[in-house]
Each structure stands twice: as structure tokens, then as C-alpha cells.
Amino acid sequence: MAKKTTDKKAGSSKAAVTLPQLGFIGMCRWAWRQLTTMRVALILLLVLAMAAIPGSLLPQRIQDPGRVNTFLESNGAWGQFLDTIQMFDVYSSIWFSSVYLLLMVSLIGCVIPRSAQHWKAMRSAPPKAPKRLGRMPGYETFTSASGSSESREAADQNFLDTAQARLKKLGYRTVRNTDHVAAERGYLRETGNLVFHIALLVATLTMAIGSLFGYEGQRILVEGDTFTNSLVAYDSFDPGTYYDADNLPDFRLKLDDFDATFDDQAPGSQFGQPRTFDAEVTTTADGTSEKHTLRVNEPVRVGGAGVYLTGNGYAPEVTVKDAKGQVVQSGPQVFIPDGGDPGYTSEGVIKVPDSAGAQMGFVGVFLPTATQNENGELVSSFAGPRNPYLVMSGYTGDLGLDDGTPQSVYTIDAENMTEMTDSSGNPLLIQLTEGETQQLPDGGSVTFDGIKRYIAVDISQDPTQGLMLASAIAVLLGLGLSLFIPRRRMWVRIKDGQAEVAALARGEDPMVERATKDLAKNLTEEWANDSEGRAAGHRIAGDRAAGDRAAGETND
Amino acid sequence: MDVNTDLAMWSNQLIISAMIVYAVAMIFYAFDLFGGRELKQTETGAASAAKPSNVRRTNRKTTTALLDPPQTEASTVPTTGSGKDKPRRGARIGTSLLILAGVLHVAAVLTRALSVMRVPWGNMMEYVLTATAITVIVFLIVNVKKDIRYLGTIVAGGVLLCLGLAITVFYTPAAKLMPALDSYWIAIHVPIAILSTALLYISAILAVFQILKAAHENKDPKWLRFMRRMPASIDLERFSYTIAAVGFITWTFTLIAGAIWAEVAWSRYWGWDSKEIWTFVVWVIYAAYLHARATRGWGPTKVAVLNLIGIATVIFNFTVVNMYFNGLHSYSGLS
Ligand code: HEM
Numbered sequence: 001m002a003k004k005t006t007d008k009k010a011g012s013s014k015a016a017v018t019l020p021q022l023g024f025i026g027m028c029r030w031a032w033r034q035l036t037t038m039r040v041a042l043i044l045l046l047v048l049a050m051a052a053i054p055g056s057l058l059p060q061r062i063q064d065p066g067r068v069n070t071f072l073e074s075n076g077a078w079g080q081f082l083d084t085i086q087m088f089d090v091y092s093s094i095w096f097s098s099v100y101l102l103l104m105v106s107l108i109g110c111v112i113p114r115s116a117q118h119w120k121a122m123r124s125a126p127p128k129a130p131k132r133l134g135r136m137p138g139y140e141t142f143t144s145a146s147g148s149s150e151s152r153e154a155a156d157q158n159f160l161d162t163a164q165a166r167l168k169k170l171g172y173r174t175v176r177n178t179d180h181v182a183a184e185r186g187y188l189r190e191t192g193n194l195v196f197h198i199a200l201l202v203a204t205l206t207m208a209i210g211s212l213f214g215y216e217g218q219r220i221l222v223e224g225d226t227f228t229n230s231l232v233a234y235d236s237f238d239p240g241t242y243y244d245a246d247n248l249p250d251f252r253l254k255l256d257d258f259d260a261t262f263d264d265q266a267p268g269s270q271f272g273q274p275r276t277f278d279a280e281v282t283t284t285a286d287g288t289s290e291k292h293t294l295r296v297n298e299p300v301r302v303g304g305a306g307v308y309l310t311g312n313g314y315a316p317e318v319t320v321k322d323a324k325g326q327v328v329q330s331g332p333q334v335f336i337p338d339g340g341d342p343g344y345t346s347e348g349v350i351k352v353p354d355s356a357g358a359q360m361g362f363v364g365v366f367l368p369t370a371t372q373n374e375n376g377e378l379v380s381s382f383a384g385p386r387n388p389y390l391v392m393s394g395y396t397g398d399l400g401l402d403d404g405t406p407q408s409v410y411t412i413d414a415e416n417m418t419e420m421t422d423s424s425g426n427p428l429l430i431q432l433t434e435g436e437t438q439q440l441p442d443g444g445s446v447t448f449d450g451i452k453r454y455i456a457v458d459i460s461q462d463p464t465q466g467l468m469l470a471s472a473i474a475v476l477l478g479l480g481l482s483l484f485i486p487r488r489r490m491w492v493r494i495k496d497g498q499a500e501v502a503a504l505a506r507g508e509d510p511m512v513e514r515a516t517k518d519l520a521k522n523l524t525e526e527w528a529n530d531s532e533g534r535a536a537g538h539r540i541a542g543d544r545a546a547g548d549r550a551a552g553e554t555n556d
Numbered sequence: 557m558d559v560n561t562d563l564a565m566w567s568n569q570l571i572i573s574a575m576i577v578y579a580v581a582m583i584f585y586a587f588d589l590f591g592g593r594e595l596k597q598t599e600t601g602a603a604s605a606a607k608p609s610n611v612r613r614t615n616r617k618t619t620t621a622l623l624d625p626p627q628t629e630a631s632t633v634p635t636t637g638s639g640k641d642k643p644r645r646g647a648r649i650g651t652s653l654l655i656l657a658g659v660l661h662v663a664a665v666l667t668r669a670l671s672v673m674r675v676p677w678g679n680m681m682e683y684v685l686t687a688t689a690i691t692v693i694v695f696l697i698v699n700v701k702k703d704i705r706y707l708g709t710i711v712a713g714g715v716l717l718c719l720g721l722a723i724t725v726f727y728t729p730a731a732k733l734m735p736a737l738d739s740y741w742i743a744i745h746v747p748i749a750i751l752s753t754a755l756l757y758i759s760a761i762l763a764v765f766q767i768l769k770a771a772h773e774n775k776d777p778k779w780l781r782f783m784r785r786m787p788a789s790i791d792l793e794r795f796s797y798t799i800a801a802v803g804f805i806t807w808t809f810t811l812i813a814g815a816i817w818a819e820v821a822w823s824r825y826w827g828w829d830s831k832e833i834w835t836f837v838v839w840v841i842y843a844a845y846l847h848a849r850a851t852r853g854w855g856p857t858k859v860a861v862l863n864l865i866g867i868a869t870v871i872f873n874f875t876v877v878n879m880y881f882n883g884l885h886s887y888s889g890l891s
Contacts, residue, residue, distance in 0.1 A: 038847060038850060038851040038852075039851050039852070039853060041847060042844055042847045042848055042851050042854075045840055045841075045843055045844040045847060046840075046841075046844050048840050049837045049840040049841050049844065049869075052833055052836055052837050052840070053833070053837060055828055055830075055833055056830040056833040056834060056877065056881060060828060062827070062828060063827065063828070063829070090828075091828050207826065216823065216824070263731055263732060265559060265731075266559060266729055266730075266731035266732075267729045268728075268729045269728060269729070270728065270729050270730075270731035273731065273734050274734050274735055275732050275733075275734065275735065276735055276738075277735045295735065295738075296735040296736050296738070296739075296821055297735070297736070297738060297739030297741070297817075297820055297821050298739075298820070299820060299823070306819075306823060308821070308822065308823035310822070310823070458822075458823040459823075460823045460824065462824070465819065465825070468825065469816070472812045472815070473812075475808065475812070476805070476808055476809060476812060479804075479805055479808060480805060483801045483802075483804075483805060484801075508794075508797070508798075508801075510794065510798065
């Protein structure tokens with residue numbers, strides 16, 4: 001390969017330059033230089049955007065592992081393939097991570113030298129005027145000649161004094177040279193840009209760290225329940241890698257009451273939509289109790305953790321008696337609403353492991369407002385409890401609770417059970433309105449006593465949220481500075497009464513010509529005033545300008 | 557649940573009226589765009605006028621139109637054809653009608669808001685209704701500083717199309733908010749998102765004109781003859797960029813405010829919900845757009861294409877993601 005490239009003629013010398021014989025170190029250096037170019041950063045940004053997309057098209061484990069499993073079951077080998085290439089864990093996948101890590105590295109490689117450069121630039125004087133100012137994007141020239149030729153030199157210097165004072169007032173850093181003033185403004189633009197990029201780095205790191213040191217857990221609470229913050233009290237618990245569960249904040253949370261309202265006025269698709277979810281809770285921490293109203297957008301913060309209202313539903317209170325008439329099960333049973341149904345049709349089970357006979361299980365549906373639809377089916381037409389109805393089937397046999405395999409509290413594995421039947425041998429259908437009791441074939445009974453509501457809460461702790469907020473604000477401020485502070489160099493030169501004003505934008509600056517004109521106009525006017533008031537005011541003005549000049553040389 | 561149905565009905569009537577006026581405004585603007593007089597180079601603002609390279613080839617007969625001397629400051633105020641020229645009557649009438657339609661439109665937004673006594677962006681229909689109103693307002697405000705009436709056809713046309721969708725596909729009866737939206741963050745996060753969308757939309761139209769103008773400058777095909785009245789493509793590019801830059805900042809704010817709201821509502825500030833994903837994608841594309849501008853080897857047309865990809869993701873985020881993707885942001889109001 002080396003031969004090939006060296007053989008090439010001058011016309012293709014580009015290839016020879018980019019691919020000389022590189023050692024390992026050379027290769028690394030080359031790769032680093034490539035990685036830190038804007039061009040590669042740009043490509044990485046575009047790749048990052050594309051890499052983020054699949055996560056919105058396919059179900060993701062971080063959101064809904066259940067949907068991932070359903071997808072896998074119904075898609076066979078294709079699903080397996082997608083899983084192998086981490087399409088269900090996009091945001092922790094190797095390929096997504098490598099894109100943003102490369103971008104981070106590129107960013108570091110870009111920010112460090114630029115910071116150093118900017119540091120130097122901020123401490124050095126604005127550069128001298130180039131020879132031909134007429135080429136600058138902003139340029140004005142005018143004659144300020146007046147007075148006799150022997151005083152011209154002095155008049156020129158005077159003019160420059162005025163110009164320098166003026167520029168300084170406009171926020172420029174200035175330096176005085178023999179025949180011109182050089183000025184620069186807008187250092188904050190680059191500062192802002194660096195702040196922006198650094199804050200982005202910090203934000204990304206913070207995001208990574210936050211998930212390592214925080215935790216998130218879920219819990220369902222029926223009205224009247226009290227939650228004591230400890231590992232066993234969670235229905236599910238998801239700690240970050242370095243989260244120390246011994247540090248769980250010590251608090252208790254009691255759900256006193258939950259109230260939901262649904263729209264019964266609006267027409268069309270808005271009918272039945274939820275309007276308020278208000279959970280009255282009592283928190284106890286450090287021996288003091290407080291009452292709060294927990295709402296969807298109003299979490300309760302206690303002991304460094306946040307408690308968030310994420311769901312709600314009905315828990316019908318059901319009493320089951322066995323053949324001997326003993327109460328073997330009693331109390332609210334959590335039924336889970338079908339997410340898509342505005343009528344809150346909810347599914348649930350009742351497990352009765354201890355009874356005189358075999359174990360019993362009930363599987364059923366709860367309808368808050370039972371109505372017959374046009375096909376004669378029972379559906380729930382409204383989410384509020386207007387005509388609550390409980391429909392269940394019963395099973396007897398082995399619930400499978402004793403073999404130690406964990407099972408969901410919301411499903412029953414009916415494999416080793418037989419369905420209860422009525423007197424004519426058909427599957428038994430238990431249908432109850434509030435307060436009703438139905439006899440079971442073996443002599444027991446099921447009673448629908450009443451309804452309680454429950455809420456689902458997320459409880460989580462993320463110690464890095466404050467830092468994240470700070471970096472987000474820095475991102476925004478940095479961006480604002482970097483996009484809207486014009487960075488501009490200006491020069492005012494005078495030779496034998498012929499004045500030139502020129503400006504050069506560094507970066508986007510639509511005002512560069514306007515600024516040149518304004519300054520030129522201003523200086524002409526001042527010159528005119530100055531000439532008129534020469535006899536009286538001149539000395540004073542000159543002295544002031546000279547004083548400014550002295551200050552200008554020492555400050556910055 | 558105390559919804560004032562009379563006001564809601566009035567709002568619908570006002571939308572229809574506004575649509576009619578928008579349609580007529582669009583026609584007048586189109587006359588201005590495709591027929592009518594030369595647009596003077598002076599209307600492109602001061603930025604390019606001083607550069608000697610600025611003399612561009614135009615239609616053979618009309619080269620002189622571009623050779624006006626650089627403007628003084630005063631003329632950055634809208635130049636409605638400076639004196640001698642025929643006034644752009646089509647554009648004038650178009651703008652007057654656009655203002656009228658805008659008034660009806662704002663009235664529609666206000667009556668809708670009053671009918672439910674809350675912010676008028678609780679579902680997709682209201683979002684579109686308000687976003688289009690803001691787009692028209694932004695367009696009119698920008699016009700005070702700089703004559704961009706040549707965009708009028710597309711602004712009026714786009715608004716018309718969106719309103720048409722709002723009262724059909726997206727139509728949602730007036731109602732109260734659902735608890736997930738009932739937060740003061742809706743008054744912060746959403747209007748800024750709307751403003752961003754309006755800005756990015758206007759920036760994208762400018763990018764389209766920039767691409768067409770560049771083609772006109774290079775090859776001058778017949779079908780692009782109407783572009784001869786446009787400002788130079790570099791001016792369109794610069795203006796498109798400035799608006800996109802503002803839009804990028806407001807979008808950044810939208811994203812951050814959204815994350816704060818997400819923490820309050822869902823216990824985490826970022827969870828790769830489908831709406832979050834697409835907001836992120838939009839943000840990264842516009843970041844790439846800003847970068848591309850400063851990257852050697854990326855010409856203005858290529859950069860403008862990134863801008864258009866950007867607006868495509870914005871629109872996708874609003875339509876497809878809202879209506880078809882699973883996620884926590886399921887408050888389109890449609891079912
Ligand atoms: C996470 C990745 C990055 C993001 C999201 C990002 C975003 C941005 C944004 C939005 C701007 C616009 C501000 C402006 O125009 O002044 C910008 C400017 C800039 N970025 Fe980045 N950037 C990233 C990575 C990088 C990297 C890796 C480099 C270096 C290779 C870089 C170099 C620059 C430079 C030089 C500018 C100034 C361009 C100009 O003057 O317009 N950025 N960046």
C-alpha cells in the first residue's frame with residue numbers, strides 16, 4: 001500500500017498525505033485527530049439521531065418488558081435476531097453507547113484545546129489592524145481633516161483618543177497602536193460555547209451516575225394501607241448498581257382516601273376522561289406526621305425520596321366462606337384496569353389457599369358501570385362506580401403456591417385446578433352487585449361487600465437531580481451566549497486626517513456593517529462638535545480621552 | 557363539568573371564518589409571488605449589499621434591478637417597493653387579509669380557552685389551533701423588521717392546511733384537562749414548544765426558498781423564473797439560520813422543561829418514552845444543522861437539507877408519534 005501511494009503523481013497527493021506509513025502510535029494520533037474534527041462530530045451527531053430512532057419503533061425493556069415478551073413470542077426468529085442486536089435495549093446497547101461515547105470523547109478532544117486557546121485569547125490584546133482595511137466586511141472612510149498641518153499629528157491622536165473611548169464605552173477591549181485603535185468584543189460568545197459543550201458533558205455523565213446511585217420502586221396501596229419504607233414493602237424494587245439499600249430513608253406513608261372524578265358532561269371522545277385524581281396521604285418521618293394531597297403532577301417528597309402517583313384502580317372487597325361456613329378470605333382485592341379502556345374494566349383474581357376443602361381460586365372482571373352493549377355483552381361504559389358489577393369463575397384444586405416458584409398475585413395458574421360448575425354441569429358464573437352473596441356448589445359462598453380504591457405509586461431517589469438541573473441551566477445559558485453575542489473586531493485608523501473604520505465578524509454577526517456605520521457616524525459627529533468647541537471644550541475632552549487611554553493600557 | 561358550549565361553538569365558527577380569509581390571503585400572496593414586479597435587491601437587508609461579489613446573474617433582461625446601491629440604515633424597515641416601483645399590491649392585500657384572518661384566529665383561540673377556562677393546548681386540535689396562530693403572529697412580527705412577505709403564500713397555505721386538519725382529523729370537543737396534564741408546567745413547556753415549532757417552520761420555508769434560489773442562481777431553469785424576485789440565496793440562508801438558532805434555543809428549553817415536568821409527573825426526568833426520543837432526535841438534528849454550518853465541506857444547500865430533515869422530524873414528532881406510537885404522552889384527545 002505504501003508503494004502505491006508513493007507512486008502516485010502530484011495530482012493525487014492528497015491520498016499520500018492522509019495515508020503515510022503510520023506506526024501504531026501514528027495511527028492512534030491520526031484517529032484522534034479525525035475524531036476531534038467538526039466533520040466527524042457532525043457525522044456522529046447524525047448517527048446518534050438515527051440510532052435513537054429504533055427505540056421508539058420497538059418496545060423497550062426499560063419501559064415495558066411485558067410488551068417485549070409479547071413481541072418476542074409473536075415474531076420468532078426475527079424477534080430473536082432483533083434481541084441479539086439489542087433492539088429492545090437500545091439505550092443501553094453497545095452500539096448506541098459507542099456512538100455517544102465517541103461523541104463525548106470527540107467533545108473532550110475539542111473542548112480542551114479550545115478552552116486553552118480561549119484562555120490565551122482572553123488575556124491578549126486585540127490584534128493589530130491589517131494593512132488593507134477596505135477588504136473588511138464592514139468599512140467606512142471619511143475625512144476628519146481640520147486645522148493646520150502642524151497640529152494634524154496631534155489632531156489625529158486626539159481623534160484616536162475619542163475613538164478608543166467610544167469603543168470602550170461600547171464594551172470593546174481596546175489597544176492603542178501608533179496610527180490606529182484595535183478593538184475586540186464578544187469574548188463571551190466563545191465562553192458561552194465552551195460552557196455549553198462542557199455542560200453537555202456534565203449532563204451526560206450525571207445521567208449515567210444518577211442511574212447508578214439511585215433507586216426506583218413500585219407499590220400498590222389500597223385505601224387505609226400504610227407503607228413502611230423498606231425493601232420488603234415494595235412490590236418491585238430496582239436499585240442502581242451502587243445503591244445501598246441500607247440507606248433507604250426511614251418514613252411511612254398511609255393512604256387515607258383516594259378520590260377520582262371522570263367527565264360525565266363532555267361529548268364524544270372526551271366523555272369519561274379522567275379529570276381529577278386526588279390521593280389524601282399521611283407521611284410520617286422523624287416522628288412527625290403530615291397530611292398531603294398526592295396528585296399526578298404533585299409528588300410528595302419525604303426523607304429525600306419522591307412519591308409519585310402513577311396509577312389507580314378498584315379493589316372490590318370480597319368475602320369467601322368455605323363449606324363449613326368459615327370466613328377463609330376477606331378484604332379488598334386489587335383489580336387491574338385494562339389500560340386502553342376508558343370504562344376501567346378491570347381484571348383480578350382471588351386466591352384462597354386455606355379452606356376446609358381444596359384450595360380455591362377465582363378469576364374475574366370488575367365493571368365499575370356495567371352496561372349491556374349492542375351485542376348483549378357486559379361492558380363498563382363509565383369509569384366511575386355507577387353500577388359496579390363483579391363477574392367471576394371459580395376453580396378448586398392446587399393453586400401451586402407451595403412449590404416455592406414465585407408467581408404473580410394477579411394471575412392464577414389453573415393447570416392443576418378444576419373449574420367449578422353449577423347444578424346443571426355448566427361452568428359456574430359468579431355475578432354479583434354490591435352487597436350480594438352467591439352460594440358455591442360445595443356449600444361455601446362469595447360475597448361482594450363493597451369497593452375500595454387503590455393507588456399505584458413510584459417511590460424513587462436520584463441524588464444527582466440537582467446537578468442535572470444545574471447543567472441543564474448551564475447548557476441553556478451557554479447556548480444563548482454562544483448564539484447571540486456577536487464577536488467582532490474593529491479598527492479605527494487615521495492618517496493625515498483620513499479616517500477609516502472597519503469591522504470583522506467572528507462567527508455569525510448580522511450587525512457588523514451597522515456597527516461600522518454607527519461608529520463612523522458617531523465619530524464624525526463628535527469630530528464636528530469637537531472642532532466647533534475647539535477653543536473652549538477641546539482641552540477637557542482631550543484630557544479625558546488621555547485618561548481613558550492610560551486606563552485602557554492597564555486594564556483587561 | 558362547566559364547559560361553556562356556546563363559546564366552544566363560537567370558536568369553531570371563528571376557525572372556519574379565519575380559514576376562508578386565509579384562503580383568500582394565500583391567493584393574493586401567490587399573485588405576488590408568481591407574478592408582479594421585481595423585488596429589489598435592497599429588500600434583502602444590508603448584510604450582502606456591500607460585498608462586491610454580490611452582483612448575481614438574474615434573468616437576462618433584469619440585471620439592473622439588482623444593482624441598487626447599498627442601503628442606508630433607514631431602509632431595513634420594510635421596503636414596499638421604493639417609490640418608483642409599482643407597489644406590491646398583491647402582497648399588501650395578502651398581508652392585510654392575513655392580519656384579519658389572524659385576528660379571527662386569535663379570537664378562536666381565546667374563545668376556546670374561555671369555554672374551558674384553561675390554556676388552549678390540552679389536545680392535538682388545540683395545539684394545532686394555537687401553533688398556527690403563533691406561526692402567523694411570528695410571521696407578522698418578523699415582517700415588521702424585515703420584508704418576508706414572499707413567504708406569505710406558504711405561511712397562509714400551511715396554516716390553512718393545518719386548520720383544516722384541526723377541525724377534521726384532530727377535532728376534539730372542548731373539555732377540561734385530564735389529571736396528567738393538569739399542572740402549571742403545561743403553561744411553560746407547551747407554549748415554548750409551540751413557539752419553537754413556529755420558528756422552525758418559518759426557518760424551513762426560508763430554507764426551501766434558499767435551495768430554489770440557489771438553483772436559480774446557478775442554472776436559472778425556466779420553472780424557477782419566479783425566484784428572480786427573491787433575495788439572494790446567501791441572505792435567505794442567513795435569515796433561515798438566525799430563525800432556526802432562536803428556534804433551537806427555545807427547543808432546548810422545551811426539552812429541559814419537559815424533563816423537569818417528567819420528573820414531577822413520572823418520577824424520572826428522562827425515560828426514553830417515544831415522545832422524549834423524538835424530541836431528542838429533533839434536538840440532535842438541529843444541533844447537527846448548526847454544526848454543519850461551521851463545518852468545511854458543507855455547502856449552504858447541503859446545510860439547508862439538514863434544516864428540512866429537522867422540520868420533518870418536528871412534524872413527525874407531532875403527528876405520527878402522537879397518534880400511533882405507544883407512550884406516556886397519550887393525550888392527543890383522539891381515540
Ligand atoms: C454532544 C455533542 C455535541 C453537541 C450536541 C453540540 C452542539 C453544538 C451546538 C448546538 C452548537 C451551536 C452553537 C453555535 O453555533 O455557536 C455547537 C457549536 C460548536 N460546536 Fe458543538 N456540539 C457537540 C459536539 C462538538 C464536538 C465534538 C466538537 C468538536 C469537534 C464541537 C465543536 C463545536 C464548535 C467549534 C462550535 C462553534 C461553531 C460555530 O461557531 O457556529 N462540538 N455545538
